[in-house]
Amino acid sequence: MLTDNFLRGRRRQELSDIERRTLEDVMSAPVTLPRRQTVTHRGDVVTKSTFLVSGFMCRYMDGANGLRQLVSVQTPGDFVDLHGYPLQRLDHDIATLGECTVAYAPHDKLTELMERFPHLGRVLWFSTLLDAAMHREWIFRLGRLDANGRVAHMLCETYARLDAVGLVTDGSFAWPLTQQDLAEACGLTAVHVNRTLRVLREAGMVEVSDRVVNMLDWNRLATTAEFQADYLYFDDHVRTP
Amino acid sequence: MLTDNFLRGRRRQELSDIERRTLEDVMSAPVTLPRRQTVTHRGDVVTKSTFLVSGFMCRYMDGANGLRQLVSVQTPGDFVDLHGYPLQRLDHDIATLGECTVAYAPHDKLTELMERFPHLGRVLWFSTLLDAAMHREWIFRLGRLDANGRVAHMLCETYARLDAVGLVTDGSFAWPLTQQDLAEACGLTAVHVNRTLRVLREAGMVEVSDRVVNMLDWNRLATTAEFQADYLYFDDHVRTP
DNA sequence: CGCGATATTGATATAGATCAACTAATGTGG
């Protein structure tokens, strides 16, 4: 099913078969989006939400100097703009990184669905709050870590999230971000990201090349990143109230 | 009523009288909390949420070097840790800045309440997403603005939020944050915040002294901050779906 | 083949950190 990965990377919540099936019924047929394309602009009114089946997307804001600041990277299984359902209007842009497959969930159908399954409503709420938790960690990353720590933290988080949806093999995973993208995520320049990656590589912690990340020494990388995975809420399976 | 300010600073959503009254009934009697006290720690399981009646609170994360990184400042009318309702466990610490008055809403009662009033449920969801929107802007602030811009942005946001709940008089408002706090919010050192405030003051944009902020030139301050208030969702009154 | 996108490396500049000293205000115990 399309939603096989939904909440697998956000697995705290279990969905019943009927909930899962109903959610699936609400989705449009999958659509392919080309790489590096902005699909929603700040201020746009949204009436459907995008479920990311495969590929990577990102959310970002434009700065006056022309550079953008990424505020999130979305991985398969994410409901990219579910927050647009209560917000109705977006405060940032959304773009694809690599080529993506997505399916759409119209908001009016989500409303019906949540009336029938209040528990599913709280699961969806939970999912949007997980994004907020990642935002907070992102703030920490920018505010308190140096360049090595920021890049390392970014890679640790991505590893953990992709691992949860089965997209890690032998410590390595596909990664469509360029050094420029990584720079825009970490509040650094592309040049400095390049040097930072060299440091991490020469230290034997991680290799990033050819759109593939190879985690060589998780422990040292996580230490450099001050990474603690608790904010991803993977560690327990609790039913929502 | 205690909740008079609820969603006044988040005023997109209107509550009916009955919703408002029911929400009020769920709240504990108001409690006073002393200044500069951590009230919840990362990892704590929470079974009630805190409604901030008056005063300022903040949420923060500890870095390895001992410094903390603020990830949000909460102002009167905010449901400080409503996200703890779906999340059940917090990924950050919560503390008071100045002295505060709060009231608590037990989570089991919130569940009942949302079953009776699904619309109110979406309003609460909306409220937590507003925090996420502020997180995103915070990421932008740290990733793309220099020290002047960061401090200016912080002050612009606070001004806008306090204005919405009627806590601004003649362009000035009470502000319990020390320069150290502001530094921990902006990813700067206290020394540099001090110099930054001097620059903004000498430029005639804003005066921060004696726990009071005086906005002297909103336009220039907002330009310095690249501040656009749309992410606070004040501009329109739309009913949730 | 040649062109745009990406990655890499070196040289230099700078915003902000760090270290240090001092002031002013506030509180507190004797």
Add this chain to the structure above:
DNA sequence: CCACATTAGTTGATCTATATCAATATCGCG
């Protein structure tokens, strides 16, 4: 009510992480 500690703010001197500018290398692709 004083003596002294504590907290917050201010300013100067120096250091450093990262930005900026510039050149070259590599690679996929039309």
